[in-house]
Amino acid sequence: MNLDFLDRYVGLDSPVHRLDARVKVLVVLMCLSLWVTTPPGRWIPLGFALLLLVGAAVLSRVPLRYLLARSLPAAGFVALMAVLAPFRPGGEVLVRLTPAVAVSEEGARLYAAVISKAFLSVAAVVLLSSTTSFATILEAMERLRLPRTLVMIVSFAYRYLFVIVEETLRMKRARDARLFGGRWLWHSTVIGRMIGTLFLHSYERAERVYQAMIARGYDPGIRPRQAQPLSSGDLAVLIAVPVGVLGSRLLPWLAGCR
Amino acid sequence: MSTDSRSVLSLRGLSYRYPDGTAALEDVSLDLREGERLALMGPNGAGKSTLLLHLNALLDGDGNLEVDGMALSKATVRTIRQKVGLVFQNPDDQLFCPTVFEDVAFGPRNMGLPDTEVERRVHGSLQAVGLDGFERRNPAHLSIGEKKRAAIATVHAMRPLVFVLDEPTGNLDARGRRGLLDLLLSLEGAQIIVTHDLELVRAVCSRVLVMGAGRIVTEGAVPDILADPAKLEVWGLA
Incomplete structure (x- = not known):
């Protein structure tokens, strides 16, 4: 049996593929936490996230259709799990199914937010795993001093x-x-x-x-590998992307400051 | 094999009982000289694999093990494990990393070698077993013959004095087996080979040690031991 499809696009060469795996892992983790904590109904950060992902995907030359095909099933799964969310009371009633059961405005907004966040998060991880071999991700985790x-x-x-x-x-x-x-x-x-x-x-x-x-001489205490320093390009991405994502979150507040 | 060559491994009076009390090995002794290839034969359950685990101090029965003139103790165990390279029967147990490179590098890294030397050894060992260019491959996706070679490379990279191989030609087809025999003949260092493969013994080894029920039944030069079909049957080798 062959599960090689997991690594199908890892062999491509692109700026995204060449980016240090530590940077990719960290950026994805920071983006995920910022997206997941975005309050429902705030669409600008999620729209920015979509733009960012599409941009990175185009740059990486991983086909968008492939990313969609790998990410949509997960979003569908979440859609099923959260199927009761639209019926949460709150806000205006959009559709009344029975006198007791109705789709509320707040519920619908929550549902849409949950699904789009799930889709964005999975797409980001799929993009990471399509541009970085699993072995390299593991190496990055070790170099990031994870246990x-x-x-x-x-x-x-x-x-x-x-x-x-x-x-x-x-x-x-x-x-x-x-x-x-x-x-x-x-x-x-x-x-x-x-x-x-x-x-x-x-x-x-x-x-x-x-x-x-x-x-073969394994000793749990040994940390054998030395880390290589990040290049300036790596550092730029490491700082720019999370700052951009955070900026999209803070946009209304920033606009309010003027 | 000249008789005055140096002893690289000597085991004296090894006895071992499984935790449930069954005797697995009783008073086993063996000697290995520099560059010698020794076949360890015997029916299933004779204690061959259990004996191999002792050569790497993975089990600790009663008895004395000496490698390269060094007696086994807490202080020498790491050195002994480097000098005695154990190749397990099932390569899926030996190749546990996500890439072939990582697997071959595992031993040298544990030896504390610098990265450049680790890299040099990985390439050298993969070349020695005929797997150049396999560095980035996932061990799970190799053929059984390639896995066996990669498993030998993981030990080769540690530059052992003795290779200890558990059924290196098991499960291989005719061509894979011939290739593996050539590889064994090309390896530098003494070898202890557990096998049921008489052709391997004739082609590669100079001496045979026959085990049965946890004891050494007989030992001698390959032609003498393999000459008598009736005895081979008694010993459970044919």
């Missing part, structure tokens, strides 16, 4: 995802080859056992992997 154990857990999850998916497929085939069928109670018993087996196998593998690490 090494945390970075390793993420790294192992990525590495063994493939192994576990393959093992699950093999087990499923072996099960189906023996005419798996019958009632749901039997189904759930068998599936429960499969999950248990997968867990045990992963647990045993973890022990073997740890032995392989120890055998």
Whole structure:
């Protein structure tokens, strides 16, 4: 099985691809926190975010259609999760479904804000992962001094995802080859056992992997890599983008100051 | 193999019990001389893999291990792990990083080598196992033969005195196996090879040690041990 589609556009060469991964990770994190905390009904910051993303995507030469295709499903999922939001009381009633259930102006605004924030956030992360290989993101996390154990857990999850998916497929085939069928109670018993087996196998593998690490001199205390300094271009992006996003948030306040 | 060459690894009277009390190894001793390639054979469950884990101090049974004239102790364990390079049976256990480069660099980095030297070793070791240009590849997506080679490279980069390999030709097709035999012949350093592959033993090794039920059953030169089909069957090798 091949999950290479995750890395399809990582090999392109563009200013966004060349940007230091630490800067990309930090900028995405700062943008996400600013967007997520934007109060509902404030559309200028979100519009600016969209412009910023489209601009970065065009610059990176990652096709916009690809970004949409990867981000929209997540927005759809959030739309489903937040489906009760429009019915929140508050403001003018827009549509009355029954005497007790109505779509309120405030609810609709909240719903639209939640969906667009989800879409923007996912699109930003998709753009990050399309312009930076996973290994480089991990390296950046380590260089940003995130706890090494945390970075390793993420790294192992990525590495063994493939192994576990393959093992699950093999087990499923072996099960189906023996005419798996019958009632749901039997189904759930068998599936429960499969999950248990997968867990045990992963647990045993973890022990073997740890032995392989120890055998090559692993010591949890060591931080072997030296960080390279950021270029002036990297620094400029690191400062300019978050300042721009923050500016779009503060626009009404800035205008009010005059 | 001249008999006066230097001993690089010596194990004396190793016994080990599993935590549940079952005896896994009993009074196992072995000697390895510089540059020697020793085959470790025996049926499944004979204790071969358990023995290998002891050579890297990953298990601690009773007995004495000496590597390159250095007795195993708390102070020497890291050096011994660098000198004895353990290649695990399943490369998916050994290749745990997101790229081949990171995996091969893991050992040298833990040795505290500077980045330029780490990079030099990674390229050199990948070249030595015939995987030039694989640096950025994800180990999960390599073929089984490539994974086996990459696993050897991860140890090669630490410049061990002894390679310890657990079934290096297991699961390989005929061509992959021939390629791996050539690779084993080209590696510098002594080797202890656990295998069921008689062709490998004939092509690569000079001496065989046969294990059964946690003990050493017999040992000798390859032609002597492999000469008698009836005995091979008794030992569970054929």
